Amino acid sequence: MSHRYILEESKTELLESLRHRGIGERVIAAIESVPRERFVPPSLIHRAYEDTSLPIGHGQTISQPYTVAYMTQLLDVQPGCRVLEIGTGSGYQTAILCALGAQVWSVELISQLAEHARRLLGELGYHPTIVVGDGWQGYQDAAPYDRIIVTAAAPEIPMQLARQLCIGGKMVVPVGRDDQAMYLITRVSDAEFDVFATAQRFRFVPFVRPQASNDRDSVAR
Numbered sequence: 001m002s003h004r005y006i007l008e009e010s011k012t013e014l015l016e017s018l019r020h021r022g023i024g025e026r027v028i029a030a031i032e033s034v035p036r037e038r039f040v041p042p043s044l045i046h047r048a049y050e051d052t053s054l055p056i057g058h059g060q061t062i063s064q065p066y067t068v069a070y071m072t073q074l075l076d077v078q079p080g081c082r083v084l085e086i087g088t089g090s091g092y093q094t095a096i097l098c099a100l101g102a103q104v105w106s107v108e109l110i111s112q113l114a115e116h117a118r119r120l121l122g123e124l125g126y127h128p129t130i131v132v133g134d135g136w137q138g139y140q141d142a143a144p145y146d147r148i149i150v151t152a153a154a155p156e157i158p159m160q161l162a163r164q165l166c167i168g169g170k171m172v173v174p175v176g177r178d179d180q181a182m183y184l185i186t187r188v189s190d191a192e193f194d195v196f197a198t199a200q201r202f203r204f205v206p207f208v209r210p211q212a213s214n215d216r217d218s219v220a221r
């Protein structure tokens with residue numbers, strides 16, 4: 001049995017289990033179209049279609065497929081949507097957004113991850129704008145956005161990001177310390193935001209605040 005055959009079989013199984021867990025066909029088609037095996041380290045290719053997060057180096061992870069599917073579905077991405085992603089990581093979630101026809105800006109703190117993702121996404125024919133930097137303040141240059149997705153755990157709702165949404169725009173963000181609820185924030189008007197939190201819990205790597213920790217360091221010194 002060839003390696004490729006085994007991957008295809010496990011991909012089919014994964015898609016089937018995502019369907020059973022309530023993921024709709026549009027998101028399923030996007031996941032089907034993106035080769036997750038290209039976004040994991042070579043030594044973990046055989047596990048690319050397990051429904052689990054995997055290490056990608058620098059202490060970071062590629063999110064679990066179910067989590068990516070769930071967040072993507074909640075975000076309700078339409079073709080042509082302007083989407084800001086915080087936490088490019090492997091670039092897998094970025095590719096799914098592109099596959100749904102979105103125009104994507106993605107901010108990543110770790111430059112090596114950003115560069116790797118930029119090259120890989122280009123090779124696969126996706127052309128998001130990958131920005132190296134601290135996504136805590138979002139990315140004002142291309143604001144406002146129709147959608148914002150945060151793929152790292154925020155300690156509280158990042159309202160500074162929600163203010164980069166257009167009216168009617170939506171943001172999906174995992175909020176919590178040890179584990180996280182998924183929050184859907186909708187900008188109802190200039191000053192009003194609707195907040196909905198899911199009962200389901202998730203586990204993300206932390207949304208790092210480099211400036212805040214530098215501040216603490218300088219106080220300690």
Ligand code: SAH
Pocket residue numbers: 060061062063086087088089090091092093094107108109110113133134135136151152205206207208209210
């Ligand atoms: N969507 C990614 C998930 C990566 S994990 C994937 O599926 O591969 C979360 C990412 O958020 C990590 O790469 C981490 O470096 C990044 N991150 C954490 N804090 C950040 C910040 N303040 N600004 C930008 N990126 C950040």
